[in-house]
Amino acid sequence: AVVSAGDQGGDVRVRQAESLAALHALGWADAPQRLSFWGLKDREVVPEDALVDRILGALAEQPAQWLLAPSPFEVHPDHRAVCTAAIAAAAAARVRLGFYEVGQPLAPGLLVDITSVLALKQAALACFPSQLAWQRYDEQILALNRYRAYTLGPSVTHAEAYWFPDPHDCTDVRAVQAALHRLIARRLGLG
Numbered sequence: 182a183v184v185s186a187g188d189q190g191g192d193v194r195v196r197q198a199e200s201l202a203a204l205h206a207l208g209w210a211d212a213p214q215r216l217s218f219w220g221l222k223d224r225e226v227v228p229e230d231a232l233v234d235r236i237l238g239a240l241a242e243q244p245a246q247w248l249l250a251p252s253p254f255e256v257h258p259d260h261r262a263v264c265t266a267a268i269a270a271a272a273a274a275r276v277r278l279g280f281y282e283v284g285q286p287l288a289p290g291l292l293v294d295i296t297s298v299l300a301l302k303q304a305a306l307a308c309f310p311s312q313l314a315w316q317r318y319d320e321q322i323l324a325l326n327r328y329r330a331y332t333l334g335p336s337v338t339h340a341e342a343y344w345f346p347d348p349h350d351c352t353d354v355r356a357v358q359a360a361l362h363r364l365i366a367r368r369l370g371l372g
Contacts, residue, residue, distance in 0.1 A: 182217050182239055184232075185259050189223035191311045203308040207301060215243070224258055228265035236270035245276060252280035252287035252344060253361065260284075265354055272352050279345045282325060284318075288364055289342035292329055296338045302326075 187196035197218050204212035219235060226232065240248065250267030251260035260283055271278035280287060295302060306319035313319055329340035350360035366372040 182219055182236075184219050184221055184263050185223045185226055186218075186220045187223060190315065193220070195311050196309075199309045199311060203305040206305040206308055221259075226259040226262040228262045228269070232262070232266040233269045233273070236266055237274055240270065240274045240276060247277045247279055248274070249279045249281055249343075251283050252285070253357065254285045254287045255283055256285050257283070268351060268354050268357050277345065277348060278351045278357075279343050282342050284321065284325075286325065286328075287342060287344050288361065288368065289329070289344055290364075291343045291345060292333060292340045293343065294330075294333060294337045294340050295326060296330075296336070296340075299326075299339050302339075 183197070183200055186193050190196070200218075201212050201216065204216060209215060217239065221232075236248070248267055248271045250264050251257075253261070253264050255261055255264065264280065268278065303319070303323070306322065307313075309318070323339065326339040326341060329342050330337045333340055344364075346357060346360045350356050363372065
């Protein structure tokens with residue numbers, strides 16, 4: 182699902198076409214049937230019941246074992262709102278919750294080597310010319326992927342980072358927050 186309309190960053194129809202083109206570049210021939218555009222107003226997405234219900238509806242339409250959402254570390258307010266709503270939806274639907282990076286590093290529990298599919302990702306990123314004219318998001322995202330390969334050895338040039346909290350830590354936002362605190366404390370040798 183593409184949650185926000187994208188109207189503050191260009192023409193909505195153009196941005197939708199670019200999203201569909203990116204999915205085609207990734208090999209999703211049935212992208213128009215699998216992708217939904219929710220059209221919420223940019224920078225006004227709020228993690229209220231209506232958004233949680235929308236996520237739950239999407240999970241009911243396309244049953245899944247996992248729900249992936251932007252990480253709690255994201256800076257963009259819409260990304261954070263989707264993160265918060267996804268936590269509530271995952272708890273209600275009893276699916277595993279995972280977080281990914283968009284523009285801000287998270288404290289990963291999993292690094293996935295994407296070296297072999299890097300050209301595919303670059304092709305998908307190139308499908309957003311209206312956004313790339315505004316800012317070089319492709320370079321920033323690939324730089325984050327390059328940074329993530331730092332500890333994975335010389336054969337890994339790019340990686341994506343994810344955090345999959347324990348399901349017991351995903352009952353609500355405060356539980357996820359507590360899990361993040363424990364994760365950081367462990368990494369600092371404090372617990």
